[in-house]
Every structure is written in C-alpha cells, then in structure tokens.
Amino acid sequence: MTIQTLARAAVQAVEPYKSARRLGSSGDIWLNANESPFDNEYVIQSNRLNRYGTCQPEALIQAYAQYAGVSTEQVLTSRGADEGIELLIRAFCEPGQDDILYCPPTYGMYRVSSATADVSSREVPLTPDWQLDLPAIAENLAGVKLCFLCSPNNPTGNLNRRKDIVALLEMTQGKSLVVVDEAYIDFCPEASTVDLLQDFPHLVILRTLSKAFALAGLRCGFTLSSPDVIEVLLKVIAPYPVPTPVAAIAQEALTTSGVQRMQQQVSTLNENKARLQQELSQSEAITVFAGEGNYLLFRCPDSESVFQACWDQGVTLRKTPAVPECLRVSIGSWEECEAALKVIRQALSAQGAVK
Numbered sequence: 001m002t003i004q005t006l007a008r009a010a011v012q013a014v015e016p017y018k019s020a021r022r023l024g025s026s027g028d029i030w031l032n033a034n035e036s037p038f039d040n041e042y043v044i045q046s047n048r049l050n051r052y053g054t055c056q057p058e059a060l061i062q063a064y065a066q067y068a069g070v071s072t073e074q075v076l077t078s079r080g081a082d083e084g085i086e087l088l089i090r091a092f093c094e095p096g097q098d099d100i101l102y103c104p105p106t107y108g109m110y111r112v113s114s115a116t117a118d119v120s121s122r123e124v125p126l127t128p129d130w131q132l133d134l135p136a137i138a139e140n141l142a143g144v145k146l147c148f149l150c151s152p153n154n155p156t157g158n159l160n161r162r163k164d165i166v167a168l169l170e171m172t173q174g175k176s177l178v179v180v181d182e183a184y185i186d187f188c189p190e191a192s193t194v195d196l197l198q199d200f201p202h203l204v205i206l207r208t209l210s211k212a213f214a215l216a217g218l219r220c221g222f223t224l225s226s227p228d229v230i231e232v233l234l235k236v237i238a239p240y241p242v243p244t245p246v247a248a249i250a251q252e253a254l255t256t257s258g259v260q261r262m263q264q265q266v267s268t269l270n271e272n273k274a275r276l277q278q279e280l281s282q283s284e285a286i287t288v289f290a291g292e293g294n295y296l297l298f299r300c301p302d303s304e305s306v307f308q309a310c311w312d313q314g315v316t317l318r319k320t321p322a323v324p325e326c327l328r329v330s331i332g333s334w335e336e337c338e339a340a341l342k343v344i345r346q347a348l349s350a351q352g353a354v355k
C-alpha cells in the first residue's frame with residue numbers, strides 16, 4: 001500500500017487548486033493573482049506571543065462589523081475568505097449526501113473545497129452574458145445546501161444582477177444557504193448585498209483583506225451572515241484560528257485612516273483599470289470585458305501565445321481555461337499596466353493580428 005492510497009478516496013481524486021503562486025511567475029510584473037501593487041507598511045509587534053489569542057478577537061470583529069455596516073454577531077473572521085468557504089462546506093454539507101451548487105466560469109475553490117470534503121458539486125453554467133441561469137438553478141436545487149455566487153465574478157469581472165440574487169434567496173428559503181463571494185466588493189461597494197442580510201438569514205457574504213486592502217499575505221477574511229449561521233460556523237472553526245500579529249495588522253488596516261487609504265488606492269486602481277481598458281480596446285483584435293474588480297478579462301487571438309510572449313518578457317498574466325481564448329490581467333500600478341500593454345501589443349503584432 002502506498003502513502004497515496006492511504007489517503008481518503010475523495011482526497012486521492014482531488015485536483016488541487018492551481019493558485020497563481022503555485023503556477024509561478026516570470027520576471028517582476030505579477031498581474032496574475034489580483035494582488036494589490038501597494039505595499040503598505042505595518043509595525044509588527046512580537047510581544048505576548050507566549051499566550052494564545054482569542055478565537056475571534058473582539059476589536060477586530062468590531063472594526064470589520066463597523067466597516068461592513070453589520071452587528072458584531074454577524075461577523076466571523078478566518079484565514080482568508082478561502083477558509084470561510086471550507087468552514088461553510090464542513091458545517092453545512094453531509095459528505096457523500098449533500099451538494100453544493102456554483103455557476104462556472106467562476107472561482108475555483110468552491111469545487112476544490114467541496115471535493116476534499118467528499119461533497120459533490122453541481123455546476124449550473126452562467127448564461128452567455130455571465131448572469132445567473134435562474135430556471136436551471138431552480139431545477140438543480142434538490143439536495144443542495146450551499147449555492148455559491150461570486151460578484152464581482154472572478155474571472156469574468158461582472159456583477160450578478162441584484163434582482164437575480166434576490167430571486168435566488170427567495171427560491172432557497174428554508175432549503176439552502178446562498179453564499180455571495182464579495183472578495184472584490186471594495187472596488188464597487190455600492191453593489192454589495194450586505195443590506196439583504198436584514199431580510200434573508202440564509203444569506204452568507206464572504207469578504208477578504210487580500211484584494212482592495214492590499215493584504216494578501218496576511219491571510220485574513222470575513223464571513224457575514226445571520227447570528228445563527230455564525231454560531232454554527234464557530235462550532236467547526238479551530239480554537240485559535242487568528243494569529244495575534246494578524247489580528248493587530250488587520251485592526252490597523254480597518255481604522256478610519258486605514259480605510260481611507262484603501263479607498264484612495266481603490267480609486268487609483270479603478271482609474272488604471274479604465275485607462276488600461278481603453279488602451280486595450282484600441283486594438284481591433286482585442287475584446288475587453290467591463291470588470292468591476294481589480295482585474296480585466298480580455299479575449300484575443302491565440303491567447304496561449306500571447307500569455308507566453310508576456311511571460312517571456314517578464315509579465316505574468318493569468319490563463320482562464322474556463323473562458324476560452326481569454327486572459328485575465330490584474331490591475332497594478334500604471335507602470336505595470338503600461339508594461340503589460342506593451343508586451344500584449346507586441347505579441348499581437350508579431351502574430352500579424354494587429355495592423
């Protein structure tokens with residue numbers, strides 16, 4: 001018996017998530033993981049690390065509740081939004097029995113987290129304009145405990161229509177939770193569904209400090225829901241899930257001045273995005289899709305060779321196998337965007353695709 005075969009059958013079958021960092025990058029211009037280009041400095045205190053922290057550091061929960069406009073009983077913090085996904089599946093889905101549902105093309109971790117838990121996933125593809133296919137979802141809801149939506153959606157960049165989310169919430173009442181992944185919502189805060197928490201206790205919202213708050217390396221995320229859902233999640237989370245230095249840095253990021261800095265950086269990135277979108281659109285060969293997050297999806301001829309040409313020039317983009325002929329570019333500093341623009345144009349003109 002090999003070590004591999006000792007693993008649970010479900011785990012043996014898992015195809016791990018291909019994170020940007022696992023796939024690697026080339027050169028210095030990393031536009032493949034939707035990270036922020038802003039490297040904000042924090043003072044890290046390293047005393048009192050002999051003591052455990054609290055399970056849910058009160059000041060941190062309070063700070064995020066205030067930022068999100070909810071009460072503290074509606075907030076759970078975890079190791080990134082990714083851990084939120086995993087906790088939901090572990091807490092709400094009976095392995096081998098209950099299913100999750102999600103709508104590809106979308107974020108890959110819903111599939112991976114459910115697969116490792118031996119929970120099957122039902123894929124109900126988005127419509128051709130990347131909106132929810134509500135009739136198809138309705139037909140597939142039996143036995144589904146969690147419906148994952150992603151808005152703004154990664155990698156397509158568009159929002160789900162609010163009335164569709166409301167329709168799904170009405171359709172699922174008393175049957176399953178609706179999880180709206182709002183990892184990128186700080187780039188378009190007016191589109192949040194957080195106000196719907198009042199009316200729908202089975203709505204769950206995932207948030208993170210990894211993107212707009214420029215803290216991907218910190219590993220800090222939040223789950224917002226009704227107190228009942230948060231209470232269930234608290235049963236399955238590890239006893240000391242939040243490292244003390246993480247809580248301290250996250251709290252600093254969530255002070256009034258921290259939030260203001262984030263908002264300024266968001267407006268810079270949104271400006272860079274608009275500029276990059278406009279510039280890319282000038283090439284007839286490229287179709288750029290409007291994006292609400294800190295990334296743009298674009299279609300171009302032979303995207304594989306464009307990806308490779310950029311890679312060879314030290315610019316790393318993200319391939320999007322679920323959206324054929326497309327690439328995703330994260331919004332960096334304007335210098336980084338310009339560098340990407342240059343190599344993308346070069347690659348296309350080398351193909352003869354551009355006049």
Ligand SMILES: *Cc1c(COP(=O)(O)O)cnc(C)c1O
Pocket residue numbers: 034079080081082083107150154181183207208209210216219220221
């Ligand atoms: C980046 C991302 C996450 C993961 O966030 P972490 O807090 O870094 O774990 C979750 N959902 C989506 C859609 C993302 O793009």
